[in-house]
Amino acid sequence: MQENIHQWIADYTEGSISREDFKRLEAWIGQTSENKAIFEDSLRVYREAHGIGFMDRMDRERSWKVLERKLKRRDRVRMIRVMAAASVLLAVMIGTWLFLPVKQRTMVIPVAEVIPGNASVILHMADGKSVNLKNEEALGLVEKDGTEITKDTASALVYHVNEKVAKSVLHTVEVPVGGEFDLTLADGTRVWLNSDTKFRFPTYFSGETREVYVEGEAYFVVSKDAEHPFIVHTGGARVKVLGTEFNLCAYPEERVVTTLAKGKVEVADGTCKVCLQPGEQAVYNKSVNNIEVRKVDAALYSSWLKGVFEFENMSLREIGKQLSRWYGVIFEFDDVGTGDRRFTGGIKKYIPLYQSLDILEKTTNVMFRIKDNVIQVQSK
Structure with a gap:
């Protein structure tokens, strides 16, 4: 290396x-x-x-x-x-x-110059132990149910089931603002976690269904098992799959957006449900108890996995939400019209904030003023 x-x-x-x-x-x-x-x-x-x-x-x-x-x-x-x-x-x-x-020396780096992506990710185990996954390069943990937790060559978390006890236990991976992480569940399902995300899951799946819980954003490549459906719970909605790839964005106080890349999924709440085909997206609005289905370019909604934020005719207000979770800043808009301005294009993830703002500034006719961790957005 x-x-x-x-x-x-x-x-x-x-x-x-x-x-x-x-x-x-x-x-x-x-x-x-x-x-x-x-x-x-x-x-x-x-x-x-x-x-x-x-x-x-x-x-x-x-x-x-x-x-x-x-x-x-x-x-x-x-x-x-x-x-x-x-x-x-x-x-x-x-x-x-x-x-x-x-x-x-003074190594205080302004927020506009910090390159994100290295925030500490925490694993909360069933016995109350918390493990900083960024510090544990060589990870070798064993849960009380016999599950072994290691890291692969890319430092992703991997769960291995050797001897099962009567009941598995729950783990939680907490990814802070400015962080990201990925893991492989005991059934072989791969999960990528975006910034500011909590993911709760059993160390192994022992019942008729495989159920996990997400608050934030995650991309799933679900291991196929027709006899044991995979179910993701989040924000009042439920996503049910057999074997598929999809992106799920479910931050608190926001709509739950499920975007299907491959396979087939069912999105449901307490009263209605819809089935998605590849290239379709379900938007669940809890406040009005409604699920809207629309055609999209699914690759746009998983571009964060490839180190790029891809935006298609997105408002600066919505872009600000994504950048806030990545850079740990707050966007404030001078007026409604400024936040409604649209941007189409890509921004690399692993660059300082000032470079991202420079791209937006040149194409949307706005100015950004940075004070501490607050980004003031003004019309030119």
Whole structure:
């Protein structure tokens, strides 16, 4: 993995890193305090260079090869000096900060510059134990019902059933704002969890149905089992499937949106139900007890899995909700008309907030003013 670090950091700073490489980089950062310090220093150098336009003129490939050689030696001080020496201009402007002792540096990064995706994900076990999944690179847990919980090569959670006891127990994975996670249930079902999501599920399925609970957003690839339907409970609605792929968005105080990619699902509440075909979406509005079905491009609603937010004629108010959950900010609109402005396009997930806002600002004729974690949206 070591030989790839320089490229991952380069892709990260450019906002072009893939979801898989991002998770690998994140794991490397969490291994030692030295790795974390190297990463933070690399980001600081990049920001300073980018701010003076130096990144547009420098030889990126040559510079990152220098970084790679120094990472292999694991000599942080010498690595920083080599990076600073890449340009006399860069060294003059930021060299003083780079060579300060670590204790004298201030590493407070403004919210607009933070790249999200590394928030701590927590597993709540049946015995009350809480495990920080971001810190546990080598995970080896055993529940009282005999279920083994490990991680695969991509650091996703995997449940293995060896010896079953009479009754399984419930686990909860809690993904905070700015985080994401995925896991494989005991029946082989894959689940990807988006930011600000709680997912409750049994360690293994022992009854006639396989039932789980979601608050937030998740994408499911359900393992087929005709004799044991898979049921997702959320926000007053219920999604029933046999084997399929679908995205479910069910944040509190919002409509429950089920988007089917493959297979067939049934969406129901207490009084009505609908069956979806691929490319259809069910929107459940609890306040009026109604389920609306419409044709959509299903790929738009699962684009977050591929590291991109895809928006099609979406209002800035709705876009603000998604970005709020990813960046941990609050959007405030000067008037109703500003929030109703529409945007179509894609925004990469692993880029700083200011880059996302810049894309929106150029295409929707609005201005963003940032104060702490509040984003004020104004008409130009």
